Amino acid sequence: MDGWNFIRLVHALRQASLSISSQDILDAQTCLQRFPDLSEKLVAKAMFIHRPKDSSIFETVWRILVEDSPLNERGPKEEKTKIAASEENQDNVGIGGQGVGRGLGGISLTHMGTDVNTVDISNQIPVLRLEELMCSGVEFEDVVKTVLAEMDYYTWINSHDLAYRRGALSEEEWYIHQDSNASLVHEIRQRLLTVQVSCENCWQPLVRQHWLFKPLSTLSEEEKDLVKSSIRKWARKLAVRPGPRWKCSQRGTIDIARIVQKSVQWNGLLFRLSYRQRIPRVSELVVLCDVSNSMAAYVEFFIHLVTCLRDRFRKIRVFFFIDSVWDVSDFVWDEDLDGVKQEIRSWGHKISLGFSDYGAVFKELVENKLRVVSSRATLVLLGDGKNNYRSAQTEYIAQISERVRNVFWLNPLDVKEWNEPDNILKEYQPYCTKVYRCRSASDLQRVVKDVF
Template sequence: MQGTLEQFFRALRAADVRVSPAEAIDATRAVAVTGFADRTLFKDALCATLAKSADEVDRFEATFEAFFARDPVAAEPPPAPLSEREAEQVAESPLAQAVLQGDAAAVQQAMEEAAREAGVTEIRLTTQRSRMTRRLLEEMGLDQIEAIIARARRLPDGEGQGLADRLEAARGRLFEQAQAYVQRQHDLYAATSARELREERLVRKQLNADGGVDPVDYALMQQLVRKMARRLATKYARRRRAAQRGHLDIRKTLRRSTAHGGVPFEIAWKVKKVDRPSIVVICDVSKSVAAFAQFLLTFLYSLNEVVERLDAFAFSGRLIPVGDILDDHAVDQAIFKVLQEIGFQSTDYGQALADFAENHLDSLDRKTTVIILGDGRSNHAEPRLDLMKQIHDRSRAVIWLNPEPESYWGQGDSVMNRYARFCHVAKQCGTLEQLERVIEDVLRSYVPH
């Protein structure tokens, strides 16, 4: 039964029910107490130890019913017992005997044992179903049934026709049952693989104007961004706590121990103050980079656990603060609100920098990281490099993310190569994968190693 439970844990993980090794051990211990005879008690014991939320309870119940379901075997007993000659012909095949005698339990057991040998639970793609079905039937002993049918057809005077007809009918029913079994395994185990393949494609998808986001993929990409943010938030919150804990202060600990006869009841630590990231993000929301701006803002606003301050600004022709808009609306809705106010204007990076310097330059200090998202194409307007230098000098770091390849920088109306001189980091960033690496670098810079 341990192997069955491990397969069930795999099926739960495929259904987005997180099962840690510790939880799997707890579930195994609970089942050892309750036993397997009472299905309801067995199910409740697993649910209590594995499902942590209402959504996970729903997914657990659906997975449990699918995993422990048993398809009915459509094998009917023969109208009369097998003759002595027929019994001799099928003696070499336990599967043929089971289907002719209508032994549904034996057929089901044979199918599950054959599934383990055939590796049916390793199915990952829809295209594998036919091959897995055939492999399952071969492991069950279908070749023996087909050989018996062929021999029975060759018997003189049609002596074996009745046996051959019944076995052919049973073979058809076995095909149907095997197909249903493989489909169920696909539904249990392959959903995660298909989603992971799709996610892997999306995190590498270019988000510039020419590679815009398909509406079908947009919701999944938003989920991916939030998942990346949660992963980084968890990782760097843990690192920050470890850094804050510091090292043992031996001198102070020994001084405190004198009050207790030299026993170090009160431990003293050398605590180092660790700053939480303070981030200012300036986003170009013109058509060429609006989609990427949405994902960048979604990412940063999902890091609220580890970011002390986040000031967001957007521009196309002029620059405005968008923090209040983002606080009151979802990011995708907020972008439309921003576009209604400043969209459809001629992109002017110089004017945007002037607006920022006039109203918000004093908010920058040596603890602030400035992230600028844009392609650096300013329609031949004055780039205001002097203001870019001021932002550089007042900030902890200036990071410029440009969705365009570096070979395009400086071509046409692009002044990206001139802005890059006043950036601590300036790099192409056109995919979610690249975005995650950049944000992780920012968070890492605030935590001592």
């Protein structure tokens, strides 16, 4: 790998939200020089990737910079040939080669059997069509679905599913089909990312696909597991915070009084510095979680956050609410949260209409629950603030704010959505210590560092 490509690789990884230090760069250069027989990709990945969860970003960057030819470096003759071929195919055949619609040059998975070469298929897709889709302003996941639909992907998987149910496919053929299915979707996503990076001329598209920055509602199952494991780590930090008392320590704040006391033993000479640290204390926490219909896309992660907090905090009270409050502090939650989800559904059908009423909830808290809440407690509210045009009743959240030490509001909506007509957050914000946007793992990480 020459110096220019090495610099491009480091720059791209940093732009794609990966942390690469100067020491990492030095170690990579040393390894590349001392072990020229080793794969450059393996050396770079070993030196630059410190978390397995970042491997997918590295693979995408390496593919764009090294393996794939840059889209803007194709020769004019080659480009004209591809454009002419794609236009000819699009005129003759469309979706799945059926002669209808626009299609992707007549690419049809339904005629390719079970075992398909995903790389060859993706290379047959006209670049101009991908650029057109990526520049249309449609969300990335919707573009992926559009490309798959134009390839007859859904017909392909449904036909194999039906064949398997009828016994026409063996177990081995079915698993081969499943692997081909996953590989094809992955290949199409990589192809679209390459085109998107080229069109925007930056690495921001990769940042938007990183599990830390993707909206919680769009995560894959694997990415959900990453977020949940991170939430468990952050919950440990939330559970303990420095208290008002001090203890002797080997490092921390210099203890002037103790240094002076010890110096008396040696006629005023200072031989050793003394330090002190605050004694950790267990925080008191009250959690309010909105489980209404508008929070359906985010409530799973907020529930998991609450679950982790319940495991770490000894003094915690948890309330779910829609238009009334439900105390779940003593509810026994299972590992996969199926029990609590079912309980929410059954409780919501019995007690609520499914539409939030924050004013009524705060009123119920003040009248029935606030007296048992300590003045040293911190209130964490998880909700989108959509009040369905009902009365805000701000006097009740004012009483709550005076009662507890802090009120932190975590909102999954973008800041611009906080001022929509049916959103009541703007009226409650003056009574909150701080309001955060929390729609991704990076947002939650920032909240943990800032608040606790």
